[in-house]
Amino acid sequence: MAEELTPETPEEQEPIKQRKNGLYPGVSDELAESMKSGWADTELHGLEPIAQAEYTAARRTALSRQFPGDRLVIPAGNLKTRSNDTEYNFRPSTEYAYLTGDHTNDGVLVLEPTADGHDATIYLLPRSDRENGEFWLDGMGELWTGRRHSLTEAEQLLGLPAKDVRELAAQLAEATGPVRVVRGHDAGIETALNDKVTAERDEEMRVFLSEARLVKDAFEVGELEKACASTARGFEDVVRVLDKAEATSERYIEGTFFLRARVEGNDIGYGSICAAGPHATTLHWVRNDGAVRSGELLLLDAGVETHTLYTADVTRTLPINGRFTEIQRKIYDAVYDAQEAGIAAVTPGAPYRAFHDAAQRVLAERLVAWGLLGDLDVEKVLELGLQRRWTLHGTGHMLGMDVHDCAAARTDNYVNGTLEPGMCLTVEPGLYFQADDLTVPEEYRGIGVRIEDDLLVTEDGNRNLSGALPRRSDEVEAWMAGLKG
Ligand code: GLY
Ligand code: MN
Ligand code: MN
Numbered sequence: 001m002a003e004e005l006t007p008e009t010p011e012e013q014e015p016i017k018q019r020k021n022g023l024y025p026g027v028s029d030e031l032a033e034s035m036k037s038g039w040a041d042t043e044l045h046g047l048e049p050i051a052q053a054e055y056t057a058a059r060r061t062a063l064s065r066q067f068p069g070d071r072l073v074i075p076a077g078n079l080k081t082r083s084n085d086t087e088y089n090f091r092p093s094t095e096y097a098y099l100t101g102d103h104t105n106d107g108v109l110v111l112e113p114t115a116d117g118h119d120a121t122i123y124l125l126p127r128s129d130r131e132n133g134e135f136w137l138d139g140m141g142e143l144w145t146g147r148r149h150s151l152t153e154a155e156q157l158l159g160l161p162a163k164d165v166r167e168l169a170a171q172l173a174e175a176t177g178p179v180r181v182v183r184g185h186d187a188g189i190e191t192a193l194n195d196k197v198t199a200e201r202d203e204e205m206r207v208f209l210s211e212a213r214l215v216k217d218a219f220e221v222g223e224l225e226k227a228c229a230s231t232a233r234g235f236e237d238v239v240r241v242l243d244k245a246e247a248t249s250e251r252y253i254e255g256t257f258f259l260r261a262r263v264e265g266n267d268i269g270y271g272s273i274c275a276a277g278p279h280a281t282t283l284h285w286v287r288n289d290g291a292v293r294s295g296e297l298l299l300l301d302a303g304v305e306t307h308t309l310y311t312a313d314v315t316r317t318l319p320i321n322g323r324f325t326e327i328q329r330k331i332y333d334a335v336y337d338a339q340e341a342g343i344a345a346v347t348p349g350a351p352y353r354a355f356h357d358a359a360q361r362v363l364a365e366r367l368v369a370w371g372l373l374g375d376l377d378v379e380k381v382l383e384l385g386l387q388r389r390w391t392l393h394g395t396g397h398m399l400g401m402d403v404h405d406c407a408a409a410r411t412d413n414y415v416n417g418t419l420e421p422g423m424c425l426t427v428e429p430g431l432y433f434q435a436d437d438l439t440v441p442e443e444y445r446g447i448g449v450r451i452e453d454d455l456l457v458t459e460d461g462n463r464n465l466s467g468a469l470p471r472r473s474d475e476v477e478a479w480m481a482g483l484k485g
Helices: 029-036 053-066 094-100 151-158 165-174 187-192 199-212 218-240 242-247 250-264 277-281 326-344 354-369 378-384 473-484
Strands: 071-075 081-083 108-114 117-124 162-164 179-181 273-276 297-302 314-319 424-427 430-433 447-450 453-457 462-464
Touching: 053 094, 053 108, 053 117, 053 151, 053 199, 053 218, 071 094, 094 108, 094 199, 108 165, 117 151, 117 165, 151 162, 162 165, 165 187, 179 199, 218 242, 218 250, 218 297, 218 314, 218 424, 218 453, 218 473, 242 250, 250 273, 250 297, 273 277, 277 297, 277 430, 277 447, 297 447, 314 326, 314 447, 314 473, 326 354, 326 424, 326 430, 326 447, 326 453, 326 473, 354 378, 354 424
Parallel strands: 071 179, 117 162
Antiparallel strands: 071 108, 108 117, 273 297, 297 314, 424 453, 430 447, 453 462
């Protein structure tokens, strides 16, 4: 990649808008003058609002009602350095994207209190100035980073007044009255608000925005459907290249799924877990640098994140050569039965915990039946939680813009709460026998199985958004055989 012309003297290091052309090495006055003009007007007119504009407006109204009289500040966040002068791909804060539909780094949504609610304004970096050289001499200039929307274009797209973000910090520093900010995304904004915010007030807003996402609106359900459909195609891609993965490593699987995610969506929604053989017993195996061997299982836990930042979270455990061995099938079918019991418990009005309890019971029953828990009966095992040596994790979680969505929701409204239509959650039981677990027969060791689907709670039960991918062991085998030709 090209290097920016780096200012060398303190004078050159002044913010770009204060610099005069000609300070850069190798930039003649004539070149600087030439770069100011000769550019066509590319302003876009008559833009249609983004598809979610009416939903983001309703979400801002709900936020406004919750905190009357307070100034509410929701930053997108800044670029994060990867190394030296390179940055990670930017992903805005979930709260900002949820309330605006915008994904621009350094953007900030502000809700100013009024007599009867709030006025919302989005603060963004405007198009680069050609006069002062910003657009081609500054690393944030459009010549380097690509064309941005003008503030007028952003207003049309987002349905919000837009202003220059470079004026915001000073405005906020001078503002009076109570302020709440979503923390952890924009240090500059937080510094400007330092003496106006309290941790308690900010936490209340964070909790509200997390709980607001517990029940998905129609737009969100549509996006989660798209995420699951793309993810299913990504899993099919992986099955088609398992021979190439065998010749290389788990990375071939990771790369194959990533290709689908980047072509059809924004990204992967979390680090893909491409765990072959005993790696399947490591819950968050994301190194993905191991061998892929015929006769072993592949646990693939991966999800496409849509362009609007909704992610799927799906796991399939697949026999790499297309056929389960006897012991693999025995363990797989136990997990399948546990998942079936869990899915059946996903119904409106049910306690959130019911699907977890149902799945854990099935797994405990199998572990007892297989003689892995001595003489203990199932009730005692569940009471003591002894099945957890091999089940390891909770059976699911809310899903949405964050893979572990609504993480700041209060316990009473989440794990101690009740399922409602519009909630979306994963059901993902698993059994994991570590390679060095001397308490199980040798044939179990190194086998890990998880099956994970994304369930939408409906008026009368649930809908499996990731149900396009087969789950039953015989159906998995038939599906793989079909894809491999
Ligand atoms: N992929 C993380 C999870 O399943 O929760
Ligand atoms: Mn997962
Ligand atoms: Mn999950």
